[in-house]
């Protein structure tokens with residue numbers, strides 16, 4: 001195992017050992033002190049241990065998001081000093097623009113937003129004397145060899161994705177909610193049944209036209225898949241933070257993920273129906289059966305009202321899921337299952353699991 005991982009894992013376990021030692025010690029003191037000691041002993045700098053763990057998991061998620069968005073921006077976004085590094089791929093950008101002429105600008109803006117998210121959260125952690133997150137030791141995955149991409153080590157892999165597009169039907173359902181155990185069919189079944197590039201891997205992916213369009217369509221559905229994940233993650237974790245200022249951070253960053261999601265939801269609906277001649281991947285006409293009808297209009301991008309908390313309440317337009325239990329591990333697992341980290345060593349998954357477990361162990365206010 002990488003020495004830096006070892007030392008970071010050691011410092012995490014040292015802290016939890018210290019906290020547990022103090023819990024045992026507190027058992028011997030008077031009951032009046034007992035009520036106050038748990039919060040004191042669970043502190044990490046100026047934060048509770050739980051708040052620090054939740055912020056750290058979010059920082060890690062934002063670092064990973066930034067890494068994938070940078071790859072999209074280098075090939076398909078606006079190239080400027082705010083999001084530097086790439087020089088663009090004309091054929092890929094043109095395919096993305098078939099969904100909306102503003103795609104390069106939106107890709108650029110989403111990339112910049114994610115960069116500011118992890119940079120802010122890390123700076124906040126440091127300001128409170130807590131450890132920030134740095135995943136640079138895992139930047140070893142290859143870049144796309146297509147013209148326009150930087151040749152640097154990456155954290156994420158956009159070239160073998162299995163994209164879950166069930167958010168499309170989940171946000172259109174008026175009777176189901178994943179927090180009730182309901183499941184939802186994917187909009188693009190083919191994307192869930194194989195491994196597909198969302199960026200050109202080399203310049204030979206730039207033709208034929210239906211192939212590069214399928215790659216751009218895959219990207220469009222992946223954009224929404226990623227951002228709907230963030231849309232659920234922030235409210236799910238916000239339920240377990242302790243400090244009002246940490247809650248404010250989660251409540252202020254989380255809805256920007258929702259702004260991204262709704263934009264990408266709209267653009268994905270413009271995906272050109274086609275079959276990729278190189279691998280058979282099908283993008284069906286989303287306005288035709290089994291979809292179609294009022295609830296499946298491709299421009300229906302606001303959350304349909306659905307059941308929430310209990311079936312005894314009237315339907316309500318909400319983000320879903322927002323169940324807090326296991327939310328961090330659920331997000332880490334979903335990202336892992338999408339193939340986003342294919343090629344990363346076991347140490348990467350161990351570090352991600354450790355961050356997620358610590359966040360899910362946080363018990364705000366308890």
Ligand SMILES: [Fe+2]
Nearest residue numbers: 062065114117
């Ligand atoms: Fe973000």
